[in-house]
Amino acid sequence: MGMVTTVGLVLHPRRDSKEAIDVIVEWARARKVTVLGLPDEVGRIDCSAEAVGPDALVERADLVVSLGGDGTMLRTMRLLAGRSTPVLGVNLGRLGFLAEIDVAELQPALSAIDNHDFTVEPRMAVRASLPDGRRVTAFNDIALVRIPGDRLAAVAISVEGDPFVRYSSDAVIVATSTGSTAYNFSAGGPIVSPRVEGFLVVPAAAHSTFNRALVLSADEHVALELLPSSGELAVEVDGAVHGRLSSGDRVTVTAVRGAGHVVRLGTTTFYERARRKLRVTGSAEVD
CATH class of the missing domain: 2.60.200.30 (Probable inorganic polyphosphate/atp-NAD kinase; domain 2)
Structure with missing residues (x-):
């Protein structure tokens, strides 16, 4: 049996997350996994996710997917603060430090997590x-x-x-x-x-x-x-x-x-993300 029985969603307030949600819902349907979302977020998108309050989402979800950027990840982690629930960050725009994958990688990432093929980075x-x-x-x-x-x-x-x-x-x-x-x-x-x-x-x-x-x-x-x-x-x-x-x-x-637990799939490291995001380069003296 897979690890994931209930997926919770936290969405960026403005970015288009419909494509990512469709992938999650389709993946979940094939495995009889429940998908939960916050009422004011999933209510603005035509999807089959069950709308529940923050307390219910935190209590019921055994994986939470954050769709947006680092700001959405931070909000998701604050929502779950103190719990061991892993958070998977999905980029819906600019490269971030906390989000792990892009939408194109979402389906195999969910399957990897379901098969326990991931690590958790405590924050x-x-x-x-x-x-x-x-x-x-x-x-x-x-x-x-x-x-x-x-x-x-x-x-x-x-x-x-x-x-x-x-x-x-x-x-x-x-x-x-x-x-x-x-x-x-x-x-x-x-x-x-x-x-x-x-x-x-x-x-x-x-x-x-x-x-x-x-x-x-x-x-x-x-x-x-x-x-x-x-x-x-x-x-x-x-x-x-x-x-x-x-x-x-x-x-x-x-x-x-x-206080927080971020999903890592081994695709990138913190230093790779930092170099790209901050545009870290060496001194011209050593080139």
């Missing part, structure tokens, strides 16, 4: 406790970002309760290894292998003498406190605004090991 998340009591989880990054027209982000960083540095910058980013190729990279932070269980604290456009990134263990926690000189800051979770902070507010961030 760490970071989780923050906000001053209003909410907890947010990100697979790329949690960033405290200066609001245009307001003062700089002035943030004190403490690790395991020990004060370490005060940043004055446009933003302070707490990034996972997954997120090292996102906002962290644009702020000058390092590219980190997804196998590394640790996270980064990085200032963006720092206006202070110390402008280096910190690399922390997944066992450590970091506190970010807004200093009296700080402007109001937006809290961004994987790029989406989840609230605002004022001077005196404090956010504590911890790592969550194995």
